[in-house]
Amino acid sequence: MTSRSRQVAPSRGSAGRVISTSTQSPAAPNTMRAATIVTGSSSARATSARKKDAPQTMESRTNRTQAVVSRAGARADMVRTIAGCGCPVIPLLALVAPAASVRLSSCPTGSPMVQHRLQPLLCPGSIAVVGASPKQSSFGWMSYRGIVDSGFDGALHLINPRYDSIDGRPCLPNLAAIGKPVDHAMLNVANARLEAVFDDAIAAGIPAVTIFASGYLEGDTDPPLVERLRRKARETGLLICGGNGSGFVNYAEGTLVNLAGNRGNPEVGNITLISQSGSIYGGLIQNDGRLNFNLTVSSGQEISTTVADYMDYALALDSTRAIALFIETIRDPEGFAAAADQAMAQGVPIVVIKAARTEESVKMAMSHSGALAGDDDAYNAFFEHHGVLRVYDLPEMTATLQLATQPRTMAPGGLVAITDSGGEREHLADQASDAGVTFAEITPETSARLAERLEYGLDPVNPLDAWGTGHDYQGIFIDCWHALMADPNAAGGAWIADMRDGEQFRFIFVEGAHATAKATGKPMAFVNCVPGGIGHETVALLNDYGIPFIDGMGAAMTAFARMMAWRDKRAARAMAPPDAPAQSVIERWRERLATGMALDEAEGLALAADFGIETPATAIVETAEEAVAAAEACAGPVVLKTAMPGIQHKSDVGGVAVRLDGVEAVRAAYDDMAARLGARCLVAPMAPCGVEMVFGLVRDAQFGPLVLVGSGGILVEVLKDSLLAVPPFDEAHALSLIDRLKGRALLDGVRGEASADVPALATMLARFSVLAAELGDSIAELDLNPVITGPDGAVAVDALVVPSTEA
Incomplete structure (x- = not known):
């Protein structure tokens, strides 16, 4: 190490690997993923043979094709020449392609090919370490050494104006002094220096940076630093990992851009981890070997590159078998949805912990990373719609990832399990019930095979307690386990065993289980x-x-429940929602809603009826005589409601009179209501008796229109008995929502009441979901409440529709 007295020329050249191209801001929600042209010689970096020695010198890499970037103008005017392939000079931000569909087996430096736009961020050929330091207790040293020790074989440039050299390598004063293209800059600087160094990276034409700093400045101006960086990134197309994160590790390529230089378990695996929390990220990568990763990203504030972008990159890697997410928010719902759907199509489970579920944690998320945590019920609906597996703690995540990445396919059916204790079996049954796991109903043949091997007094059932006196226990357990797993109704199995290192007799179980699994x-x-x-x-x-060892029975049951749900989601037929009405009908209602004037109840019910929802006949009246005539046309008891503009919740103001039977009752009720609230009223026949339900449309700030279904009356208000779902959906999904409500048993009839027509209710809910999908963007609030469901069907007897005022 020497103090700086003169500028030292760099001794290592850029790998000239990748220049990212995009006409869209990485921060803006989109489903487009820009293409990238990769250039280099035929000596591709092989995933299985990364060099572990010091970076090559510039002379030893001269045979690689260089990507030449002009720094003469603004970043938007940059061009790149691809040498030796006859390709034209291409504007840096000119190439745009649909979501990446080309699979990445590695980050090649071979002949040009279309690859992912995040390549310079996550698989750079050259890296500049800004803020490198010789102090071995500093992050500037640890992050630099992490790159070297990971076996990175690209060009490495150290930047710090205080030093001429660090660790025997030249150290330059700034990024401009490099004098050649660089793919990635690691900005290991404090908040006070961050913006200046960030601007230097843009001026140097560097396409990607990693930011560790929080971006919070005392006495900052408006807009604050993080927003200024976001705007600059949007204008230039700069890719950013962070800020307020810990960086990333590309295990397959031996590339580590990490705050503390820590890669955790070094074995290359098949799980991609993306975490908005740096500490959660660090904890997961340093696990005991149960989880092995191909890529881990601490995304932090996601200034320009979001979870959705990283998911898209992971899905382009052949090695990705599962994706693990720890998130506070989804900043690009459209991109996230596209990636999740692609993951489902590719057979890659996504396991997520969504933090900030409670009022207090929502506040913490905002102060921690500026994340808008959103409505948790809306997240549940969004995850369910796209087949994302939500878990609630790290043991559950670990267990689910273990099952997701084991090599065998979950069969149809339920779970089989074996224990060596009656108490354990009871505890297992409780845990399985809590998680929603269904045990397989084993066949009589399987029961007979079990009975042949079990000692006297043990029941040949599933789950099975196979411990008797200890006589021939190893053979009994192995034979019974094979019988259970071979049952045609068994999807998979859980062997409950508190095994420890050094217990040699347990290894017989392991070998037997392995034979059965095969x-x-x-x-x-x-x-x-x-x-x-x-x-x-x-x-x-x-x-x-290929057999997971899961720590904890509760986590294991959650994991089996999630993977069975994922199996069923993949196997389910494509959603087939009811047909929408004619486009002319939809456009007529869209024009009506665009006026911004609230719909009265009669109009609201007419809107519902146009989408195939059963509604009662109604009449608007403005005199007592009209009210009497309308009631007589109903041929039975009627309900009278105020229809005065501006009164949305009629019961609150005494605007509803029910069970009016006869001329005098109708006249008296009308005269009273007209005197108090106004002359305009609605007359409708009384709805038949039945169970009250409620349908609603909820406009979520992140995910758009969602459908609410709940038990009516006091249940939805006091017990919060409702669920959200992404529209549109079909009758089968509608029925699954209804079946999950707390008040579902009421529909089967209680205290002698007849059962309700639940299929008719499901059909109505599915049709309502089509209404929400077609017109949800034009509606601020829509309630069908109550929806009366009885033996003869379902009918919506009241409607509240408030048009959206958003442009």
Whole structure:
């Protein structure tokens, strides 16, 4: 190390690897993913043979094709020449392609090919470390050494005006002094210096940066620093990992751009981890070997590059078998939805922890990273619609990822399980019920096979307690396990066993279980009943056999529940919502809603009727005589409601009179209501008796129109008995929503009441979802409340429709 007295020329050239191209801001929600042209020689970096020695010198890399970037003008005017392939000079921000569909097996430096636009961010050929330091306790040293120790074989440039050299490598005063193209700059600087260095990166034509700093400045101006950086990134197309994050590790390529230089478990795996929390990120990558990653990203504030972008990149990697997310918010719902749908199509489960579910944690999310946490019920609806598996803690995430990445396919049917304790079996049944796991109904043949091997007094059932006196226990357990797993109704199995390293007799179980797993082709897991006792040797052995060792029974049952749900989602037929009305009908209502004037009840019910929803006949009256005539036309008891403009909640002002039977009752009710509230009223026949339900349209700030279904009356208000769903959907999904309500049992009839026509209710809900999908952007509020459901069908007897005033 020497103090700076003169500028030292760089000794290592740029790898000239990738220049990202995009005409859209990475921060803006979109479903487009820009193409990238990759250039280089035929000596591609092989994923399986990354060099672990020092970076090559410039002379040793001269045979690589260089991507030449002009720094003479603004970033938007940059051009790139692709040498040796006859390609024209291409404007940097000119190439746009649909979402990446080309699979990336590695980050090649071979002949030109279309690759992912995030390549310079996540698989750079050259890196500049701004803020490099020789102080071994500093992040400037640890982050630099992390790159070197990871085996990165691209050009590495150290930047710090205080030093001429660090660790025997030249150190330059600034990014401009590099004098050649650089793919990625790691900005390891404090908030006070961040914007200046950020601007230097833009001026140097660097397409991607990683920011560790929080971006919060005391006494900052308006707009604040993070917003200024976001705007500059949007204008230039700069890709950013962070800020307020820990960087990333591309395990397959040996590229580590990480705050503390920590890659955790070094084994290359098949899970992509994307976390908006740096600490959660660090904890997960330093696991005990149960989870192995191909890519991990601490996305932080996502100034320009979001979770959706990283998901899209991960899905272009052949090695990705599952994606793990820890998020506070989704900043690009459209892009996230597109990536989630692509993951489902590719057979890649997405497992997510969505933090900030409570009022207090929502406030914390805003102060922590500026994240708008959103409505948690809306997130549940969004995740369910796109097949994203939500879990609620890290043990559940770990267990679900273990099952998601084991090599065997979950079969149809339910879970089989074996234990060595009656108490454990009871506890297992409770945990499975809480998680929503269904145990397989084993066949009589399987029961007979179990009975042949079990000691006297043990029931041949599933889940099975197979421990008797201990006589021939190893053979009994292995034979019974094979019988359970071979049952045609078994989807997979859980062997409950508190195994520890050093317990040699347990390895017989492992070998027997492995033989059964191979023979049946079904997934299984060993499960600790008591968490925390997992053994590294046991984990390693089971990993070799493709059998997870899950820590904790509750986490294991959640994992099986999620993976069975994912199996069913993939196997389900495509959603087939009811047909929408004619386009002319939709346009007529769209024009009416565009006036901004509230619809009265009669208009609201007419809107519902146009979408196939059963509604009563109604009449608007403005005199007592008209009210009497309308009531007589109904041939039975009627309801009288105020229809005065501006009164939306009629019951609150005494604007509803029910069960009016006869001329005098109708006249008296009308005279009273007209005197108090106004002459305009609505007359309709009384609805038949039945169970009250409620349908609603909710406009979510992140996810747009959502459908609400709930139990009516006091249940929806006091017990919060409602669910949200993304429209449109079909009758089958509508029925699944209804079946999950707390008040579902009321529809089956109680205290002698007849059962309601639940299929008719599901059909109505599906038709309402079509209304929400077609007109939701034009409606601020829509309630059908109540929807009366009885033995003869369902009818919406009241409607509240408020048009949207948003442009």
